[in-house]
Amino acid sequence: MINMLNMIKIAARNLLRYKRRTLLVSLLIAIGVIFVQVFMAATASYKNIIISQITDAMLGHIQIHKKGYLVSIENVPLNLNLKPHGVEKIEAALKTIPEIDAYSKRLRLGGMISNFTETTNLRLFGIEPEQEYKTAPLLPGRIIEGKSDLEPGQILLPSTLAKGMHLKVGDLIVIIATNKDGSVNGKQFLVGGILDAAPGPGGRDGYIHISDAAELLRMETAEISEIALHLKSFKDIPSVYAQLTQKLGGELNKEGKPAFEIHTWEKLSPFANIAKMLDLMTVFVKVMLVTIVVISILDVMMMSVYERTREIGTIAAIGTLPSRILAMFITEGLLFGISGVVLGNLVSYIIVRIMQSMHITFSFGMREGLVLNPQFDLWSVLWISLIVIVISVIASVQPASKAARLDPIKALKTT
Amino acid sequence: MESVTASGLYKDYQMGKLTVNALKNLSFSIGSGAFVSFVGPSGSGKTTLLNLIGCLDKPTQGKLNVAGVDVTGLNRKQSALFRGENLGFIFQDFNLIPVLTVFENVEYPLLMVRKTPAGDRKKRVLQLLEEVGMMDQKDKFPDQLSGGQKQRVAVARSLITHPKIVLADEPTANLDHKTAYLIINLLKRMRDEMNTTFIFSTHDPKIVGEVETLYTLEDGELNNGQERGDKHA
Structure with a gap:
């Protein structure tokens, strides 16, 4: 020394x-x-x-889909939604992982929006607002006009679309969607809020209540396109991903292949x-x-x-x-x-x-x-x-x- | 007891294709506490011989026993350990470490070579600085000292470990007449007090006049040692 x-x-x-x-x-x-x-x-x-x-404005840290959904995500495939028993299995697994702060079940759909004079296409998230706002905590902040309540019968519209169609909060619009059997259905919505765009895929989509989405698609019980997870800490992503893979990896579909696919934000966003x-x-x-x-x-x-x-x-x-x-x-x-x-x-x-x-x-x-x-x-x-x-x-x-x-x-x- | 014994010592150097016989068949014996010098013209082999005794080099042939140890078979690390334990060196150009004070220069062998405990170290350094008359300069750095003062520090450094043998290569060459005598007297006093063997390599008549045994080297060959009488005080 x-x-x-x-x-x-x-x-x-x-x-x-x-x-x-x-x-x-x-x-x-x-x-x-x-x-x-x-x-x-x-x-x-x-x-x-x-x-x-x-992640906080829209994507979540991790998403779980039915196997094969992600490659077709741009088409919003209704035939690749998670069925209720699959959702139950996933939720049971999620509840055993303490690092998960919140999760949100989303039903994604594509449709046509009309303000009675103009019509254009639109992609929508059907959500349970309370859960969604916990999973994507920056989402309420993206609402630049109107309120974030998103009660049944209301729609949150992306600002670019609202501007193009001259829509404002309180206006009435119609959404027309085709379900997976091919039948077309329409439903009137009140514009509840205007959303600022978020970066990344899905950042320019609208939001409706999940019960409205199920009704529009003529589902008795809402199927789920994806379950988005928000973790207590960003650093927990690898550990939670590993736990989910271990807990859900054994679930097989009828063909004996994995029933679910789990992706971190890195797989879902080109920013990665x-x-x-x-x-x-x-x-x-x-x-x-x-x-x-x-x-x-x-x-x-x-x-x-x-x-x-x-x-x-x-x-x-x-x-x-x-x-x-x-x-x-x-x-x-x-x-x-x-x-x-x-x-x-x-x-x-x-x-x-x-x-x-x-x-x-x-x-x-x-x-x-x-x-x-x-x-x-x-x-x-x-x-x-x-x-x-x-x-x-x-x-x-x-x-x-x-x-x-x-x-x-x-x-x-x-x- | 003999300090240094050499028998049939040869040292050859290879200079390109030419082999230079620097030392040829040297045999001599230096007793403990001796004050001896090797003299001879430049290139006669004085420094080469001192390097061999100092375990800085190895003979090509022959036996060399220093402080009771056959040093011809020592490897680099063993040689360094041997030097640290048994030998002290005084150089013509003093060779003090410029970033260390007078005290630290003298302390260096105890600290970095011997690992002597701090209390003992300080006591020995101060005692030796007192002996060489450098106590009042102990906090100065080498560049603040005169040549004579530097050589006194070098003497103290060479003796701090109580070596059996001190090897001094032209120790007075860079000193004026008066200072050279002061240094020679200091070395003799140290020899008398510590019974350390002093071996010089020099041209300096001042040293030549003071040594007890004089060996003359010429073209790598040694004339018999010339006894100058016992000057042991």
Whole structure:
């Protein structure tokens, strides 16, 4: 311990011996750390905002469908709805998973909407409002006109469609839909609210009460197209997905194939690919940081060994073991890493706080004014610090080993 | 007891295709507490011999016993351990560690080589600094010292581990006449107090005049040691 402290003292003094060089390398490492930390904080915030917009405004964290539904989701296939006994099995499984905050049963359908002068097509969600608002907590916030009660007989219309058909809250419209047997049915609705669009699939669909959807499709008991889940924590997605797969994976249909399919938001939204690209960019930025650390430390340490050859010869001659000489130089590399990390994290923290105070806004799809809220994540600080420090040590191994292997006689002869 | 015994010692260097016989069939014996010097012109093999005794190099042939140990078979790590345990070094250019103070330079072998406990370390360093007259400079760094002061610190560093043998390669070459004598007297006093064997390699007539045994090397060959009388005070 005492030796380690002395080793650190000697290493620190050797670094301070070449102040300008040490400052330059520490700054270089610090700039790398700042770049990574700020980039990660900004992209993480951007990702989180968009993902929460997608999941909390409409999609949910996980969805369960009848097997084969997802590939046909654009056609809104009524013949691939979940039957009541299937729904019961799913609900029984959901109730055993404590990480699930809420779930909503949805009946999706396609139909025609008419304001008695114009007609156009529309896709609808039949929902139980109370459950749906728990599962998609940002949905009520999307209602830019009217109320979120969504009582039977009311419809929430997407703003683009309402604008195109000159509809406003309180207007009367007719929805015409074909059920899975081919018979057509129509029902009058009162416009209860106008919805702002949400990013992602289904973000421009309307909402009606599930009992109205069942009546429109002439179902005695409402079938369910999908069950959307909202979890207590976004981080629980993999664990809940695994539990659901285990609990429902054994349920087979008449053909002996799995009866249900379970998908996380990543399978349901194209933004997942953008998120993956952002993650990939983060990896590249980290690789850049590692490269900066390796090159700068390797370079400066090689120079240091070259300049201090005679000194190394002296300490070797008086009996310092090669392993201790190795450790002395590695300690210098370690201190380079630590100084760069401390400086880099400190400046990153200040930059992130400045960015928070600037309330930087951006838009995504139809959503505008989303505020970027970068956070200085303690785990990423620890990880990046650890990576930089480990790389600093690794980068100093080669010059340190060169120092340890120096022939004392040759080293003492150098001027 | 003998400090160093050499028998049929050879050292050859390969310079390209040419083999240089740096030392040829050297046999000698240096007793414990001796104050001896190897003299000879440049290239005569003085430093090569000192390097062999200092376990910094290995003979091509022959036997070399230092402080009771056959050092010809030691590997790199064993050599380093042996040097730390038994030998002290004084260099022509002082070779102090520039980032350490006078106190820390002297303390270094105890701390990084011997792992001596802190209390004992401090006591020994202060005692030795007092002996070499550097106590009042103990917090200074090497670049704040004169040549003579630096060499006194180097002497203290070489003796801090109570080595059996101190090897000094041209220790007074970079010192003025007066300072050189001060250093030589200091070394003799240290020898008298600690019974340490001092082996010099030098051209300096000041040292030559003070040593008890003088070995002359010429073209790698050793003339018989010339006894200069017992100057042991």
